Amino acid sequence: MEDQQIATLLTSSAQFTPIPGFKITYGTAGFRANASVLSSTVFCAGILAALRSLKTGKMVGLMITASHNPIDDNGVKIADPSGGMMAQTWEPFADALVGFQSPEELVQLVLEFTKKEKISFGGPKSAVILLGRDTRPSGKSLLECAKRGIASIIGAVAINMGILTTPQLHWMVRCRNKDINASEYDYFKQLSKSFMSLVGLNPLKETTSSKPNSTLLIDAANGVGGEKLHEVKKSLMGIELQVRNSGKEGILNDGVGADFVQKEKVAPQGFGPSDVGMRCVSLDGDADRFVYFRVISTDSNKIDLIDGDKILSLFALFIKAQLNILQKMDDKGAGDQFVTRIGVVQTAYANGASTDYLRQLGLEVAFTPTGVKYLHEKAAEYDIGIYFEANGHGTILFSDTFLSMIEARVNEPMFSSTGSEYERAILRLVAVTQLINQAVGDALSGLLLVEAILQYMGWSIETWSKLYRDLPSRQLKIKVADRTAVITANAETQVVKPFGLQKMIDSETAKYTKGRCFIRPSGTEDVIRVYAEASTQEAVDTLAQSVGQIVGDILG
Numbered sequence: 001m002e003d004q005q006i007a008t009l010l011t012s013s014a015q016f017t018p019i020p021g022f023k024i025t026y027g028t029a030g031f032r033a034n035a036s037v038l039s040s041t042v043f044c045a046g047i048l049a050a051l052r053s054l055k056t057g058k059m060v061g062l063m064i065t066a067s068h069n070p071i072d073d074n075g076v077k078i079a080d081p082s083g084g085m086m087a088q089t090w091e092p093f094a095d096a097l098v099g100f101q102s103p104e105e106l107v108q109l110v111l112e113f114t115k116k117e118k119i120s121f122g123g124p125k126s127a128v129i130l131l132g133r134d135t136r137p138s139g140k141s142l143l144e145c146a147k148r149g150i151a152s153i154i155g156a157v158a159i160n161m162g163i164l165t166t167p168q169l170h171w172m173v174r175c176r177n178k179d180i181n182a183s184e185y186d187y188f189k190q191l192s193k194s195f196m197s198l199v200g201l202n203p204l205k206e207t208t209s210s211k212p213n214s215t216l217l218i219d220a221a222n223g224v225g226g227e228k229l230h231e232v233k234k235s236l237m238g239i240e241l242q243v244r245n246s247g248k249e250g251i252l253n254d255g256v257g258a259d260f261v262q263k264e265k266v267a268p269q270g271f272g273p274s275d276v277g278m279r280c281v282s283l284d285g286d287a288d289r290f291v292y293f294r295v296i297s298t299d300s301n302k303i304d305l306i307d308g309d310k311i312l313s314l315f316a317l318f319i320k321a322q323l324n325i326l327q328k329m330d331d332k333g334a335g336d337q338f339v340t341r342i343g344v345v346q347t348a349y350a351n352g353a354s355t356d357y358l359r360q361l362g363l364e365v366a367f368t369p370t371g372v373k374y375l376h377e378k379a380a381e382y383d384i385g386i387y388f389e390a391n392g393h394g395t396i397l398f399s400d401t402f403l404s405m406i407e408a409r410v411n412e413p414m415f416s417s418t419g420s421e422y423e424r425a426i427l428r429l430v431a432v433t434q435l436i437n438q439a440v441g442d443a444l445s446g447l448l449l450v451e452a453i454l455q456y457m458g459w460s461i462e463t464w465s466k467l468y469r470d471l472p473s474r475q476l477k478i479k480v481a482d483r484t485a486v487i488t489a490n491a492e493t494q495v496v497k498p499f500g501l502q503k504m505i506d507s508e509t510a511k512y513t514k515g516r517c518f519i520r521p522s523g524t525e526d527v528i529r530v531y532a533e534a535s536t537q538e539a540v541d542t543l544a545q546s547v548g549q550i551v552g553d554i555l556g
């Protein structure tokens, strides 16, 4: 069997000549680069996915997307059987594999690795890989490369799920491995059912005057989220989704989308003065992130940004309110005391004001490096772990213990589904566990949860925005000769190399009231990112500019 496997790998890899000198690594969100140089990388990702499935004995996913990057870029990432990101321990092998210089070297790498991981070919376990891609024009041909990689592992089977959002694919992988129906139809059905159920459980004494506007304006980044939202819309009641930038005319991520809106803090194309007062949300290119915003004046495109930190705060407030209702009843002896460990996870990009706010709520706040693979892992340590990057990527995770506790309560003989506020609080939590995508951040399910919570609170977008006041912040991207020259520590807040650079950043930052500034190499773009906070916008703009200048001078 091994001879046959070697022969197959030699033949298939001979058709994918690596580009001399081209180096790529499995970054924050998989491999990403200009689509024209990715064929052999995606071919290798196919092999990688097949091996991962063989190793785990379960289905894995392979998604072709470059999220918020420009339309000419593309990328590939692997979803593990849990629906989360591929185990980080496999990243060094992924990096080595895509760097193969000849078919013989590729075979050598695969044999060494499979030996180390005790993966055998042609055994009783077969590999199954679910494939998805977003709407990028390069996606179709790159998907073929992935299929060729998968086909070069004997017995591996690829199932093409078509054009999907990234979170849809992750969700499908997660459900299929739990033997739960996981077609796209099932996904849409679950979203609408749990959303309607949540809205139906709003407090009984609701007054009509406190109902927020039922219309939500959506910027779909000219990406895959647009067409999917048209599907979601069909089965929703009590909310009107008006989708703009759904990709028929504009260019993907060009002046539109969550990344643009969050970083530039201006309205995306297709939104303007006539939208003042409306609740707006912006998705990114593969619909795994979202940020809310409102246009604030009729004579500029300035916005009030409601970012991932505020979405996190809203979710945390709501969940805490439900847990408090449970706690009150438990204190009266209604149920077994269950102390829920709730934790929130942020990165250094979280606005300092949000962290203060969350701590004031009495919540435990943890920090990880950038990239959902880190946040997700940390959030999974709690009974309820809520994580969000400031850019709008995040979700809520519930532990199995918590889910069993909730289920046991629903199954108690005296439990009535139309009953008390205590019973309704339990059912609300059940609906949240069904609505929110526990595989990965998901703009579609996330925005529906926001909408349901705003209805529950009777809040306008303005009320939500005023939960706390963001500290003025600024982000810059600096092109340098080699971004890998920067090495950081302490959840990416301190530069370790080049030596001396951190000192210069510190002395610049010390000049500003409430100053905070850090730099790190991006894992998805060829840039160094600069992030700064200070007490006024003018001050923070100057701070970011001067640190950007230092970075440019030192790293050229």
Ligand SMILES: CC(=O)N[C@H]1[C@@H](OP(=O)(O)O)O[C@H](CO)[C@@H](O)[C@@H]1O
Pocket: 028, 029, 067, 349, 370, 371, 372, 389, 391, 393, 521, 522, 523, 524, 525, 529
């Ligand atoms: C500052 C910023 O927004 N960084 C983003 C961006 O990573 P970088 O490594 O910063 O390029 O893309 C990641 C994938 O979408 C996302 O997880 C992360 O938050």
Ligand SMILES: [Mg+2]
Pocket: 067, 068, 284, 285, 286, 287, 288, 289
């Ligand atoms: Mg994305």
